[in-house]
Amino acid sequence: MHTKTTLLAHLKPHKKAKVISIGGGRCFQRKLCTMGIREGQIIEIVSKQPLMGPITISFGNCNITIGRGMAHRITVEEL
Amino acid sequence: MIKKIVLMGNPNVGKSVVFSRLTGANVISSNYPGTTVDFSKGKMRIDGKRVEIIDAPGTYSLEPSNNAEKVATEMLNDADVVIDVIDSTNLERNLYLALELLERDIPVVIALNMWDETKHLGIHINEKELKKLLEVPVVPIVALTGEGIKELVSQIKKAKSPEKIKPTSEEGRWVEIGQIIKKVEKVEHRHHTIKDRISDLTIKPFTGLPIAISIIFLAFWIVRFIGENLINYIFNPIFENLYLPIVENFGNSLGEGFFYRFLISQNYGQIDFVESLGMLTTGLYVPLAMVLPYIIAFYFMLSLLEDTGYLPRLATLVDNIFHKLGMHGYGIVPVFLGLGCNVPGMLATRALETKKQRFIAATLISIAVPCMAQTSLVFAMFSDASLGGNLVYAPIIYILMVFTTLLIVYFIVGFILNKYVKGESPEIFLEIPSYRIPHFKTTLKKTWMRIKWFLKDALPWMFLGVFLINILYTIGVIDFLANLFEPVMSGIFGLPGETSVVLISGFLRKDLAVGTLLSFPAGTFSAMQLVIVATMLTMFFPCVATFAVMMKEIGIKNMLKSAFIMISVASIVGIILRLILIGV
Numbered sequence: 001m002h003t004k005t006t007l008l009a010h011l012k013p014h015k016k017a018k019v020i021s022i023g024g025g026r027c028f029q030r031k032l033c034t035m036g037i038r039e040g041q042i043i044e045i046v047s048k049q050p051l052m053g054p055i056t057i058s059f060g061n062c063n064i065t066i067g068r069g070m071a072h073r074i075t076v077e078e079l
Numbered sequence: 080m081i082k083k084i085v086l087m088g089n090p091n092v093g094k095s096v097v098f099s100r101l102t103g104a105n106v107i108s109s110n111y112p113g114t115t116v117d118f119s120k121g122k123m124r125i126d127g128k129r130v131e132i133i134d135a136p137g138t139y140s141l142e143p144s145n146n147a148e149k150v151a152t153e154m155l156n157d158a159d160v161v162i163d164v165i166d167s168t169n170l171e172r173n174l175y176l177a178l179e180l181l182e183r184d185i186p187v188v189i190a191l192n193m194w195d196e197t198k199h200l201g202i203h204i205n206e207k208e209l210k211k212l213l214e215v216p217v218v219p220i221v222a223l224t225g226e227g228i229k230e231l232v233s234q235i236k237k238a239k240s241p242e243k244i245k246p247t248s249e250e251g252r253w254v255e256i257g258q259i260i261k262k263v264e265k266v267e268h269r270h271h272t273i274k275d276r277i278s279d280l281t282i283k284p285f286t287g288l289p290i291a292i293s294i295i296f297l298a299f300w301i302v303r304f305i306g307e308n309l310i311n312y313i314f315n316p317i318f319e320n321l322y323l324p325i326v327e328n329f330g331n332s333l334g335e336g337f338f339y340r341f342l343i344s345q346n347y348g349q350i351d352f353v354e355s356l357g358m359l360t361t362g363l364y365v366p367l368a369m370v371l372p373y374i375i376a377f378y379f380m381l382s383l384l385e386d387t388g389y390l391p392r393l394a395t396l397v398d399n400i401f402h403k404l405g406m407h408g409y410g411i412v413p414v415f416l417g418l419g420c421n422v423p424g425m426l427a428t429r430a431l432e433t434k435k436q437r438f439i440a441a442t443l444i445s446i447a448v449p450c451m452a453q454t455s456l457v458f459a460m461f462s463d464a465s466l467g468g469n470l471v472y473a474p475i476i477y478i479l480m481v482f483t484t485l486l487i488v489y490f491i492v493g494f495i496l497n498k499y500v501k502g503e504s505p506e507i508f509l510e511i512p513s514y515r516i517p518h519f520k521t522t523l524k525k526t527w528m529r530i531k532w533f534l535k536d537a538l539p540w541m542f543l544g545v546f547l548i549n550i551l552y553t554i555g556v557i558d559f560l561a562n563l564f565e566p567v568m569s570g571i572f573g574l575p576g577e578t579s580v581v582l583i584s585g586f587l588r589k590d591l592a593v594g595t596l597l598s599f600p601a602g603t604f605s606a607m608q609l610v611i612v613a614t615m616l617t618m619f620f621p622c623v624a625t626f627a628v629m630m631k632e633i634g635i636k637n638m639l640k641s642a643f644i645m646i647s648v649a650s651i652v653g654i655i656l657r658l659i660l661i662g663v
Contacts, residue, residue, distance in 0.1 A: 013283075033249070036169075036172035053399035054395055054507050056511060063513075064509065064511060065394070065395040065398070065507055065508070065509045065510075066508055067398075067505075068506070
């Protein structure tokens, strides 16, 4: 199987990916977790605002917008 | 005995609509003691007995990560029953809070809200199985239409705390949730619905920005339309036909003298609600008949936009710009609220996480966000015939000059503050809820709450300002100060010396400032000078009410810093405008 891990921030719009690991502080991890972003979750990039703006991702029936810096702390496997 | 019911749930699950459905008209919004978090409280009847019901702030878990969530958690302590409102279209995530609640020793009822939407989305939930697994009543409801609400009320008595669910770790909970989901939920492959497509279009930069601009323009057009009609058909007739005769009679019985000038009019026997400057004439007319109608229209529109779920998308689109100003996309919400009345705008800065963000947001609102009072006064200045005699272009050109200047100032000052104010500016982290048809009653309730803010927190201060200014005016202090500052006006800002009266009285009373302006003989100001006066008047100082709230929100030291910034910026902008518009 050919798999490719990358950072969420580097994923292109409309690509799907599986969350591999979440870096950053414990508080950040918990915040994502209670909102439903955990390891193993499949997510899709909805939009990326230009000039290093925030990224909107969707999973299940849920959309959230996170800052580009946060997206750099999430490692995903492109599907 | 059930005495207190607390509504809990994730943000954006339609909790406030459920609250609206359960409570009657007597709803109070108050501040949780010792915090800056607002919540609503109401009453409902169960078996003929009155029960208190509280709408707790939305929270994702009981291990709070911010003040609002902390309050929600504390409210649990004196709850007799908890109604956990769950978004059925997001069952998995919502179950985390549900499990945390069930682990505690409090009776719980679960309301599966938005039950109708699960069908459109191809989500099948076996609510009977869920009830068996969780051991508490589970009621599917559609709060928007009221479906299932009766059933929910009847199940409140059967609320209980389950025996099988034991406190566990975060990981443990997710494992449990996984098992529950496997047993109760089936999801078909879903097609993109029209709603999804609209959602996508409004959040992608290329389509989202033009849509955002159109929506904002449309919204303001509607606000103007509603506001104007309220004034022409309701507020003006009341003042002209009902109130005027009363004031006239009262004035006649007072007779000419100090009290007449103070309460009714500077010119005996002539009452003009805008120009008379009396406490009972201009003092009441401007806030109630010129400003309040627009406040009503504005907050109705804003609450509508909020309840459809559009604002988080707008916040996403503008995040980039606001991040450069030291805030994040959510910073646009206080700006919008501030365009109505700066007081709620100040209060809304609480939604930003750090002190730095709140300081910048509050300072920028007071400098560059004109409230409805200021906006309508700017409009009045340029459309009034006595001043309009000198206008070379259409009034709207000058009005645009004023607002464009304010916009530019907002960005430049924000950019500079971001560089020099110490502290952190965390990134945006925001849930984007699905689009929803607003529930009219809930929207109206929210609008009313906001109007109440204006009436309760801003209006008394406005009257106090009117009172003080009228005293200072009548005893001659204003004229003294005005004479003192006359050279500054003509020397630095290129304005007629009389302008100092306007700017000084504008400290406490913007309405009086414009009233004074309008009472100058035509030709006192050139059109460009008026642009400078209008811009400086808006930037110089917010009203007394905003000041009071600002002091409470950011502390007296920061408020003084902010006031210093305001005066400096207003002066600098005044000089720059002079150089550009009038020349040296």
